[in-house]
Structures are given as C-alpha cells and as structure tokens.
Amino acid sequence: MAQTQGVLTYPEIGGQSDALAAAWKQLETQQEWISQFIGNSSFDEVIFIGSGTSYYLAQTAASTFRKWTGRSGAAYPSSEIFLFREQAVPPGKRVLLVGISRSGESTEVILALESVKDLPDWTICSITCDEESTMAKLAPYLLSPLGKEKSTVMTKSFSSMTFMLQAAMARAAGKTEQLKELQEAVELSADVVSKADETAKELISGHPELNKFIYLGMGSYYGLAQEACLKIKEMSCVWTESFGTMEFRHGPKSVVEPGTMVCLLLSETARDYEIKVAQEMKEYGAHVVIITADKGGDTGFADLVFDTGGRALSDEARAVLYMPLVQYIGYYTALREGRNPDSPRNLTQVVKI
Incomplete structure (x- = not known):
C-alpha cells in the first residue's frame, strides 16, 4: 500500500x-x-x-x-x-x-x-x-x-x-567573508539534507522510548531551537519544549529523565559551555543529540552527533544547515505516532483572524 x-x-x-x-x-x-x-x-x-x-x-x-x-x-x-x-x-x-x-x-x-x-x-x-x-x-x-x-x-x-x-x-x-560563508553553506546543503533524512529515520525508529523532546540553542540558534520544538510539536503532537542552552539549567532541567531527548544546537561561540550542559543532561538520563559543524573529541559522550561540516563558517552562516535534521525528526516522529505531517491537528496553512 x-x-x-x-x-x-x-x-x-x-x-x-x-x-x-x-x-x-x-x-x-x-x-x-x-x-x-x-x-x-x-x-x-x-x-x-x-x-x-x-x-x-x-x-x-x-x-x-x-x-x-x-x-x-x-x-x-x-x-x-x-x-x-x-x-x-x-x-x-x-x-x-x-x-x-x-x-x-x-x-x-x-x-x-x-x-x-x-x-x-x-x-x-x-x-x-x-x-x-x-x-x-x-x-x-x-x-x-x-x-x-x-x-x-x-x-x-x-x-x-x-x-x-x-x-x-x-x-x-x-561582508565579503560572510557572503563566501553563505555560498559554502549552499554547497554543503544537499549532502546535509540527505544525511539528515537517514539519521532522523534511524533515531526515531531505533528509540521508540523517546517521548519527551527538548531543544536547546543560544545566540542566533535560539530562534532555531524554538522552531525545532515547533516542528515536532506541530507534526506529531508529542511533549516538547525549547530553551536557551544555559538557561535550561536554571529549573527546567528538572523534567529530564530516561525517555527524554535533549537536542543541542551547538554553537562554536559558546561550544565549551554548551557541551557542559549536554554532559549534565546525559548524567540525568537524557538521550543526548548534538548538531554541530564538527564532532570533535568533546562530543564523544553524546548518543548521537550530527555533523554538518563547515566548522570554519560563522554560527550565523551555518544556521540553515542545522534545520534538516530537526525537521526530519518531527516528520518521522509524526509517522511513528500515526499522524499525518501534512495535516497537523487544529492547524491550517494560513492563520487568519
């Protein structure tokens, strides 16, 4: 069928x-x-x-x-x-x-x-x-x-x-340098999209226990984290939230337990600090996913590291490369939950008053 x-x-x-x-x-x-x-x-x-x-x-x-x-x-x-x-x-x-x-x-x-x-x-x-x-x-x-x-x-x-x-x-x-970075992001995009599809499919099919999804990001990635949260919420109606990475440690981390996926949109600007947050969540039992330009030795503790390439790019220029994985996670979670990603509950394509 x-x-x-x-x-x-x-x-x-x-x-x-x-x-x-x-x-x-x-x-x-x-x-x-x-x-x-x-x-x-x-x-x-x-x-x-x-x-x-x-x-x-x-x-x-x-x-x-x-x-x-x-x-x-x-x-x-x-x-x-x-x-x-x-x-x-x-x-x-x-x-x-x-x-x-x-x-x-x-x-x-x-x-x-x-x-x-x-x-x-x-x-x-x-x-x-x-x-x-x-x-x-x-x-x-x-x-x-x-x-x-x-x-x-x-x-x-x-x-x-x-x-x-x-x-x-x-x-x-x-900004000639930033324009070159953006052009490189376009060139990297096709491979990132393809890899993100397979990675998200394996993540969701291989971990049916995941029932709580949290997205973390800072700087230009804070908006991306909120959007990642919205994607999975719209498509699959599962429990999800988004926070500024460092802010998540001030109270909200109390919700972390086994069955929680914590996805960190890792910046290079605050890499060392953000890695420490992800490590802490791993200790609390979270299934930690890190999206980053480059795996590096500091991400070895994570359950999944999705590297986009382009570590020499600024965080801002690399932003669009972080979106395919979180979009596919929403898509495959919706299918897992028996929901149609094309027609989310209670939603229309255009919101009018």
Whole structure:
C-alpha cells in the first residue's frame, strides 16, 4: 500500500537545498531592495516581525543583523506591533519594519504593517514566498522563489527565507567573508539534507522510548531551537519544549529523565559551555543529540552527533544547515505516532483572524 501520510512534507524538507540556491540567485536581482531597506543606515531600528515559525525566523534574523551590520535590530511577534507598539518601540525613532510570512496572508503580519505604514517615522518592507500575496502588494518584498509549500508545516520556506535575509544583510554590510560563508553553506546543503533524512529515520525508529523532546540553542540558534520544538510539536503532537542552552539549567532541567531527548544546537561561540550542559543532561538520563559543524573529541559522550561540516563558517552562516535534521525528526516522529505531517491537528496553512 502506498504511503499517504507526509507526501507533501517529505519532498518539501528534501527540497530546501534547491530553495537555498534559488534564493541566492534571486538576491542578485534585488540589490535595489537591499539598498533601500536592509542596507539603509538612516533607520535607527530595524524590527523583524512574524507569527509562529516566521517569528522564530525573525529572532534569528535580528540576531544576525546585529552581529553582521553592527546596527540595532529586534524581533517581535506581529501582534505586538499592532496591539502593543508603544511597549515595543519608544517614540522618536526611525524604524524599518520587516514583515515575514511564507504565504503573505497571515492576518497578524498584515495588520502590523498596515498599522504603521502611514506613520511618519516608520517604513515597511517584507519577505515572502508568494509574490501575488496581500503582503507583497502592501510592502516591497524579497521573494524566495522555491520557498512556496503545499504542506501546512513550514520547512524549506523557513530555511530559504532565513538564508535570504542573512545574504541580504551580508551584501548590505559589504561582508565579503560572510557572503563566501553563505555560498559554502549552499554547497554543503544537499549532502546535509540527505544525511539528515537517514539519521532522523534511524533515531526515531531505533528509540521508540523517546517521548519527551527538548531543544536547546543560544545566540542566533535560539530562534532555531524554538522552531525545532515547533516542528515536532506541530507534526506529531508529542511533549516538547525549547530553551536557551544555559538557561535550561536554571529549573527546567528538572523534567529530564530516561525517555527524554535533549537536542543541542551547538554553537562554536559558546561550544565549551554548551557541551557542559549536554554532559549534565546525559548524567540525568537524557538521550543526548548534538548538531554541530564538527564532532570533535568533546562530543564523544553524546548518543548521537550530527555533523554538518563547515566548522570554519560563522554560527550565523551555518544556521540553515542545522534545520534538516530537526525537521526530519518531527516528520518521522509524526509517522511513528500515526499522524499525518501534512495535516497537523487544529492547524491550517494560513492563520487568519
């Protein structure tokens, strides 16, 4: 009998390498957008907004923006801007608001952009996978050409839009080294996706006892950890949480016990500290998974080490290489639980109010 579950999600996860390459090529035609918006130093603050997955993307984008451009940037859920703007942004600043939405139809991001588009100190722009969308017509946009998806769950759209925003920042800041790093990430991506598929399948099929999933990340990987948590939660409805790596030790670690998978998205910036956290969780009985550029002798204690390559790359440039494994873990866990990754419970592809 042919498999009917996950027939949309599976090829979309597998297609993200092509989506990254297409985003890289597309960016060459959008230099004017970069100069007018992300590269425009007249803005006092650049705010990235989204809802759900797009908000987690915004967090990684803001972190990268601050690091690579040296300018002030922040991330907020879309609803914070149209409902609590005064708490989020003090008056008197020149603000660029960057809306993020795969479909360009999310009610909250559209309401946020519309709420400020006529204010004198605010400028709006966007990134999407649908050039015909409401948001694209409202705000000048970057387009991820192969990011569009049929599945409810965002996978290659997240990776391609994250990558595209990072590449736009590197171009805006004249960061030749970061642009080379991003190009290398594209070249590594196909092999990482293929390896992640097999690794996740073996992990989930080989460990049916895993019933609690925790994702840890810091810096630009904090948003990725939240997104990893959301992927498995959406697709499989299992118990899962995400935390800042060091923060997890301050109370939340009490939930760790046998049957808990702790997945660390390991940075090079804080590698030594983060490794110690993972070691501690192993001592508490967790099944420890580490995603890293390079295994190294310090990760030998872990139950699974998934290495992406590219250790010479910055943490930010390597970010999209960390996503295939966590997306496939969500996918295979859903199949294990008898759920259809294409149609998560209570969810629709576009959230409207």
